[in-house]
Amino acid sequence: MIYLDNAATTFPKPEEVYARVSEVMRFHGANPGRSGHSMALEAGRIIYNSREVVAKFFNIKNPMQVVFTSNATEALNIGIKGVLEQGDHAITSSMEHNSVLRPLKALEKKGIIELTIVDCNKSGEISVSDIERAIKDNTKLIVTTHASNVTGTIFPIEEIAKLSKSRGILYMVDAAQTAGVYSIDVEKSGIDMLAFAGHKSLLGPQGTGGIYIREGLHLDTLKEGGTGSKSESLYQPEMMPDRFESGTPNTPGIAGLAAGIEFINSYGIDKIRTHEEELTKYFIDSLSEIEGVKIYGPRDISKRAPVVSINIGDEDSSEVGYIMDEAFGIGIRPGLHCAPLAHKTIGTFEQGTVRFSFGLFTKKEELDRAIEGIKEIVKSI
Known part of the structure; x- marks a missing residue:
């Protein structure tokens, strides 16, 4: 085909990705952070090293602000539902994927938030002025795609981030279609949260993705469970990234994601x-x-x-x-x-x-x- x-x-994926996934599954297939034996410790090192690779790729200063997820959809849900509270207003665009629209509409339907969807033009382009006009006193979050998965239209994320910062509003970017092809610097761009898919242009396996959450930004959890840390407590730990990484992680997939990014860096x-x-x-x-x-x-x-x-x-x-x-x-x-x-x-x-x-x-x-x-x-x- x-x-x-x-x-x-x-x-296809680079050969290095296939090889890395196979290697981790064959020789390091224990639960990271859950045991003290050598295989579990090595699995933990693989996860942390992968976190460092992702952080460096997006110019994230603290790797612990990188949360691994099963895909960009989960990452977007963590960001949107973790930030928005009763009475908040959110702004998005008419070019968004359902991974952005459905979480927002679900919150709107429950009466938790107000939502404004800014119309784009026939080419899928958005006007930053239209976003600015949509801002209200209770606007807490602006979330947009970096590039449309339908038309490929690239959004001016740095301009939107500048607007958001000037008005004290959080800005989240859906980089599912761009990460791995277009350079993304969260510090330079002023992005508060960045959702990315591992299986697209980052050249990793399916079932991988993540979210960057700016340091100092507190989000409610989407799920709770075992993290391998603070096991004596019945409550979810506050520390990052454990707060958002409940359950056994996809260690082979995460290692493959890191291999994909390393291939991009090399190429x-x-x-x-x-x-x-x-x-x-x-x-x-x-x-x-x-x-x-x-x-x-x-x-x-x-x-x-x-x-x-x-x-x-x-x-x-x-x-x-x-x-x-x-x-x-x-x-x-x-x-x-x-x-x-x-x-x-x-x-x-x-x-x-x-x-x-x-x-x-x-x-x-x-x-x-x-x-x-x-x-x-x-x-x-």
């Missing part, structure tokens, strides 16, 4: 970004020459992540996705992409879109095959 669904999960994040931007530009330029193909999102490659959503005439996106898979052996993602408001924003809620997304290991020849497939579908209709 030609795999062009990297916005969902990158594939060069700038090289990765350049490669993916070149592929995106080539794909968009090629599709622009095909009559009947509609491309969504900004045309300026510097303003979009390597995600390209299209439609072919009025054809159902799921049907096009099925043909691409069955007839051409190309794996893509049709539909609403767990982002219904984003599709309403760009006018594709009924039809959905056919999403192509590229990764480090995507080749130009694979895009040529996809372009030929699109041309064949256009001819057939």
